[in-house]
Each structure stands twice: as structure tokens, then as C-alpha cells.
Amino acid sequence: MTASATRRVRVAEVENIAEGVKRFRLVDAQGGPLPAFSAGSHVIVTMHDGNGHTWKNAYSLTSAPGDMSGYEIGVLRTEVSRGGSHFMHDKVVAGTELEISEPVNLFPIVRTGRKHVLIAGGIGITPFLAMMKELSASAAEFELHYGVRSNARGAFCQYLTDTYGSRVKIYRDDLGEAIPLQKILSGQPLGTHMYVCGPSAMIDWALKTGRSAGWPVESLHSEKFNAPPPGNAFTVKLARSGRDILVAPQQSLLEALEANGVEAPYLCRGGACGQCETRVVSCSSTLEHNDHYLTTAEKAAGDKIMLCVSRASGGVLTLDL
Amino acid sequence: MLASDVKSRPVYPGLEPDLYAANNIVVCDRAGAAAVADMFAKADADFARRATVLLCTEEYPDAKAIELEIARLQPARTGAFPNVDATAAALGERLFRAQMGTRVYAAGAEPLIGSTVQRAMRFGIDQLSVRTEHRGSLKRRVQCVHCKGLTENVTVSPIKCSHCGLVLTVRDHYSRRHAAFIGVRVDAEVPGEIPEQVPFQ
Numbered sequence: 001m002t003a004s005a006t007r008r009v010r011v012a013e014v015e016n017i018a019e020g021v022k023r024f025r026l027v028d029a030q031g032g033p034l035p036a037f038s039a040g041s042h043v044i045v046t047m048h049d050g051n052g053h054t055w056k057n058a059y060s061l062t063s064a065p066g067d068m069s070g071y072e073i074g075v076l077r078t079e080v081s082r083g084g085s086h087f088m089h090d091k092v093v094a095g096t097e098l099e100i101s102e103p104v105n106l107f108p109i110v111r112t113g114r115k116h117v118l119i120a121g122g123i124g125i126t127p128f129l130a131m132m133k134e135l136s137a138s139a140a141e142f143e144l145h146y147g148v149r150s151n152a153r154g155a156f157c158q159y160l161t162d163t164y165g166s167r168v169k170i171y172r173d174d175l176g177e178a179i180p181l182q183k184i185l186s187g188q189p190l191g192t193h194m195y196v197c198g199p200s201a202m203i204d205w206a207l208k209t210g211r212s213a214g215w216p217v218e219s220l221h222s223e224k225f226n227a228p229p230p231g232n233a234f235t236v237k238l239a240r241s242g243r244d245i246l247v248a249p250q251q252s253l254l255e256a257l258e259a260n261g262v263e264a265p266y267l268c269r270g271g272a273c274g275q276c277e278t279r280v281v282s283c284s285s286t287l288e289h290n291d292h293y294l295t296t297a298e299k300a301a302g303d304k305i306m307l308c309v310s311r312a313s314g315g316v317l318t319l320d321l
Numbered sequence: 322m323l324a325s326d327v328k329s330r331p332v333y334p335g336l337e338p339d340l341y342a343a344n345n346i347v348v349c350d351r352a353g354a355a356a357v358a359d360m361f362a363k364a365d366a367d368f369a370r371r372a373t374v375l376l377c378t379e380e381y382p383d384a385k386a387i388e389l390e391i392a393r394l395q396p397a398r399t400g401a402f403p404n405v406d407a408t409a410a411a412l413g414e415r416l417f418r419a420q421m422g423t424r425v426y427a428a429g430a431e432p433l434i435g436s437t438v439q440r441a442m443r444f445g446i447d448q449l450s451v452r453t454e455h456r457g458s459l460k461r462r463v464q465c466v467h468c469k470g471l472t473e474n475v476t477v478s479p480i481k482c483s484h485c486g487l488v489l490t491v492r493d494h495y496s497r498r499h500a501a502f503i504g505v506r507v508d509a510e511v512p513g514e515i516p517e518q519v520p521f522q
Contacts, residue, residue: 114445190419191445214342214422216450 006046006099007034012070014094018155020077021123022089023062025070029097033068037061037103039134040127040223043071044269046099047087054258055084058225058270060197061103062129071100074155076123082227082250106273107195107223109134114191116142117184119206121198122149125156127223128197132164143167145184147198150174181206185213195221200292225270228252228309229290237318238262239281247311254307257321264307264321271309280305284315323431323455327493333434333453338364342424345372346415347397348408348437351380352457353429354390360426366396373415374399377408377433380457409436416444428454432462432473435500448497459521463491464501471501477518479507488515 008029015023028034040060047055063072077089092098107127109116116135118128125146135142144164148154150172160168171177185194194215196206203222210220230250236257237244247256254276257264267275271291280287280303289299291306298304305319323333336356339345345368349357354376361369374394378401381387391399402408412425425446427437438451463475463482470484478491482504489504496503508514 110447112442112445112447185421188421190416190421190423192421212341214339214344214424216339216424216447218447218450219421 006101009034009071009098009100011092011094011096011098014092017074018157019153020089021153021155022075022077023072024075024088024092025063025072026098026100027070034071035102036068037065037071037130038105039065039109039130040107041065041103041105041130042107042127042225042268043073043103044101044267045073045084045088046101047084047092049083049087049091053083054255055082055087056255056269057084057088057227058268060107060126060130060223062126064133065130071103074123074126074129076155078227082230104267104273106268107197107221109195110193110221112191113193113219114141115189115193116140117188117192117194118142118144119179119181119184119194119196119198119202120144120146121196121202122147122153123155124196124198124202124224125160126197128195129156131195132160136164143169143184145169145171145179145181147171147177147179147202148173181209182213185210185215193219193221195223197223200224200226223272224292225268225272226290226292226309227270228255228311229288231288231311232314234285234312234314235316236312237316238321239318240321252308253305253311253317257307262321266308269308271306274306276307277304278307279303279320281318281320283312283317285313285317287311287317288313323459325493327495329495329497330493331431331435331438331453331495331497333455336360336426336428336452336454338368339424339452340364340368341422343371343422344419345424345426346412346419347372347374347426347428348377348412348433349374349427350377350405350429350433350457351390353427353433353454354394356428356454356456357426358393360428361394361397369395369397372397375408375411375415376401377405377429378402379404405433405436408433409440412437412440413443416441416446419444424452425450426452429456430458430460431455432460432500435462435495435497438497439500442497461491461521462501463489463504464496464499465489465504467506471499472504475502475504477520479515479518480504490516491521 009026012027013025042060059073075088267273274293290309427434463472465482468485472483490507494503
């Protein structure tokens with residue numbers, strides 16, 4: 001499984017589906033079929049702006065898993081953007097060509113589960129769109145609880161209630177509605193799994209609420225792609241090749257390596273999967289771990305770093321690369 | 322410590338009370354009951370009050386010893402069952418209408434732990450969600466890959482299949498679905514050439 005193999009796709013449709021959210025349909029640029037994927041998968045979309053700037057963002061596939069004629073993604077125009085989501089919203093139109101990776105699934109449905117409780121916040125709805133298609137096609141029992149800021153900003157609300165009826169509950173922030181998670185989790189039959197996707201604070205809250213309700217960690221699942229937070233500039237020294245590369249404040253470590261032609265491993269680019277784990281030889285400043293892959297103990301030990309989202313607070317970071 | 326290079330060989334990390342669970346179901350045999358008592362000692366009495374112990378009594382000498390054990394495990398409610406199959410069936414009855422917030426534990430010999438995990442999995446519980454501790458005998462349940470028959474209480478390898486009579490080498494290769502280790506004919510290459518029996522470590 002490698003995410004460096006990319007394929008050219010053409011944007012077939014763009015649709016405004018909510019305030020700040022667009023749906024894109026991507027088809028193979030040569031007109032061939034795309035690989036089948038499993039619900040919960042994402043692709044890395046590579047965007048080039050023509051001025052030498054490249055963005056790579058992970059987007060969950062929202063279309064039906066069996067549909068090889070095209071992939072659909074839902075993109076939120078984030079307020080604080082590193083450029084990728086603004087580029088998707090402002091520059092990408094029907095006919096634009098993009099590059100995508102092969103689909104990767106870090107958020108699969110547990111098929112031995114007897115029931116599935118899906119908890120979404122905002123744009124965190126996207127992986128569940130594919131999951132619900134698959135769950136309903138296999139007559140599996142599920143329910144979706146979806147928190148949105150308002151009707152105008154809640155993507156796919158109408159589609160979801162039209163398609164899934166009472167299996168979907170929508171909670172609106174602007175009406176003071178909150179997901180009553182404790183109540184939802186109580187009384188669920190044995191073998192139920194909870195899946196949560198949304199902002200970090202929501203994921204932490206949902207996982208904690210699940211454990212407090214006595215759910216085993218094996219029944220609690222989450223996915224969150226962190227955008228790499230900016231920080232101070234620092235130098236990364238590659239121990240094996242002896243090269244020095246400067247990482248700019250707005251650039252991630254992985255992006256700086258790629259911009260200098262260094263092929264580093266990655267899959268999710270969001271601190272989730274662990275593929276880009278790299279050994280730290282030394283660090284003259286402090287490591288800023290922004291992933292949720294390493295354990296607290298591993299982060300404290302300071303001998304590993306996830307290239308995609310984490311960085312050094314300054315000075316020189318020497319890596320085993 | 323039961324360890325192996327074979328990835329399917331289960332590991333038993335030890336019993337730890339899940340203080341969040343509303344309902345605890347603990348399956349154990351005579352050796353495992355000591356591990357259960359140790360777990361209860363790590364938590365408060367409320368934890369034991371939320372626990373039901375399903376005790377497999379096949380290794381107790383008499384009814385008196387079973388009564389003493391049940392008294393020792395109080396305030397948990399304890400039910401006594403004559404063998405592993407009856408104990409696993411009793412677990413299934415309790416899981417049938419159980420809700421999330423139910424935690425299953427197993428302590429004792431491997432066939433008992435294996436049967437517990439196998440039963441729990443049928444109700445959608447992840448095998449890693451069952452908290453387990455090995456105590457006592459190293460006996461294994463072995464499935465013959467040739468006739469599919471199960472042979473119980475195996476403590477050495479190779480062993481004669483109790484169904485088809487082939488002499489089997491007992492591998493660390495484990496089937497969670499059958500709750501048994503895999504036995505493969507030992508003298509397939511040279512019939513009659515059978516290595517010396519070695520007890521499990």
C-alpha cells in the first residue's frame with residue numbers, strides 16, 4: 001500500500017451543498033474506471049496552483065463504495081486555511097484536473113458489529129456518507145447523530161433525512177441543540193460500535209463519554225485529519241544524507257522534505273495513520289507533536305516524530321533519513 | 322508467561338477491573354478463581370456487586386470446596402456449572418439480552434478462556450475486549466486438521482487424535498473460531514516415525 005502512486009482525475013461536477021461546503025465529483029482523466037474502495041476510505045488530493053505551490057489534503061470518499069465510475073468528496077472552505085481548501089473552492093471548476101492517491105481506509109466499518117452508532121460534527125459527516133450507503137445496502141442496523149452549526153451550514157442534511165428517515169437525527173447549534181451522547185449510548189445492544197468524526201474536541205468528548213458508559217475501547221472508533229499547524233521556522237538535518245533543509249513557518253516538515261526532492265513515507269498526512277513515523281536523532285529545541293498516533297509516553301520520550309503534522313519549535317532537528 | 326512466535330497464539334494480559342462497566346460477567350475455573358479474587362481486591366466492593374461469576378467446578382474435589390469458593394467471591398453473585406461447555410452456555414444466556422456496558426472476563430486454563438472468548442465473539446464482542454488471565458494447567462484443546470475432531474486436556478505433543486487416531490504435533494497456531502490449537506499429523510513423511518512426547522512449557 002503506497003500513497004505515492006497517483007492518478008490524474010478530472011472534476012466532472014461541482015455543487016454548492018451548504019454554506020462553505022462544496023461537493024466535487026472526480027472521474028478518471030482517461031475515462032477508465034477508478035479502483036473500488038471500502039466505506040470510510042479517503043484519498044490524498046494533490047493541487048498545483050501553477051505558481052509552483054502544491055497542496056496535498058486528505059478527503060474522505062463520500063460516494064457509493066461500489067461505484068467505480070467516479071469518486072465524490074465534500075470540501076469545507078476552512079476559515080484558517082493553509083491554502084488547499086481555498087484553492088478547491090476558489091479555483092477548481094468542472095474540467096479542472098487534479099491528482100489523487102489510491103484510496104486508503106483508516107476508518108473501516110467493523111463488519112462483525114451488530115449495530116453501528118455514527119456521531120458526526122460538521123464536515124466530519126463525509127466518511128459516514130459512504131458508510132451509510134454500505135450499511136443500508138447490507139441491511140445493517142445503524143443510526144446517525146449529526147451536529148451542525150445551522151441549517152444553512154449543515155451539509156447533506158436534506159439528503160440524509162430524505163434517504164434514511166428516522167435513522168438520522170440532526171442537532172442544530174443555533175437552536176441550542178446538542179447531541180445527547182450519554183443517552184444515545186445507554187441501552188444499546190451488545191456488539192454495538194460507535195464511530196465519531198468531527199473537530200478534535202468533539203472526538204475527545206465522544207471517546208471519553210463512550211468509555212465512561214462502559215464501552216470497551218475496541219468498540220469506539222474515530223477519525224480526524226489534522227491540518228499541520230504552523231510554527232517557527234527550523235532546520236531539519238538529514239543524518240544519512242547530511243543535507244540541511246529549512247522548514248518555513250507555514251510549511252510542514254513533510255512538505256519541506258518533498259519540496260526538496262526527499263521522498264518520505266506518508267499515507268494520511270493528518271497525524272492519524274503512523275506511516276510517516278521517523279526516528280529523531282537529536283533536537284536542539286522542543287518537539288511539537290501534533291499527531292494523535294503516538295502515545296503520550298512516546299511523545300514524551302522524544303525519539304520519534306510524525307513528519308506530516310509535527311515540527312520542532314526552532315533550531316535544528318536531526319532525523320534518521 | 323505463555324509466549325510464541327506464532328501470531329495467532331493468544332496472549333492473556335491479566336485481569337483488570339473495568340470500573341466503568343455497569344455489568345461484569347466473570348468466567349473462571351478453580352485456578353482462575355484466585356485471579357478473580359485478586360481482581361476484586363484491586364477494586365471496591367461495588368465492583369464485585371456489579372459482577373456475576375460463572376464458576377466451572379470440574380476441578381473442585383467436593384461440594385464443600387465449591388461452597389467455600391462461592392463464599393470467598395462474595396459480594397459477587399456466583400453460579401456453579403459442571404464443565405466448560407455448561408459454563409460457556411451460561412455465559413451465552415447472559416449475553417443474549419445484554420447491553421453495551423457489559424464487560425466479560427475469563428481466568429483459568431486455556432480451553433476455558435478460549436470458550437469464553439469464542440462465545441463472547443458470537444455476540445459481537447471484540448476478542449480483545451474480553452479481559453483474560455491464564456492460571457493453572459497448561460492443558461490445551463486441540464483440533465485435528467485431518468478429521469476436525471477436538472481432543473481435550475492435551476498437555477504434551479505429539480498426541481494421538483481421540484477421533485481418528487492419527488498422531489498429531491500440536492502447533493501454537495490457534496483458531497479463535499474453534500477455540501482450539503491446531504494438531505497436524507506428525508508422521509506424514511515417514512509413517513511410524515514419531516518423536517518423543519514433550520510437555521508444554
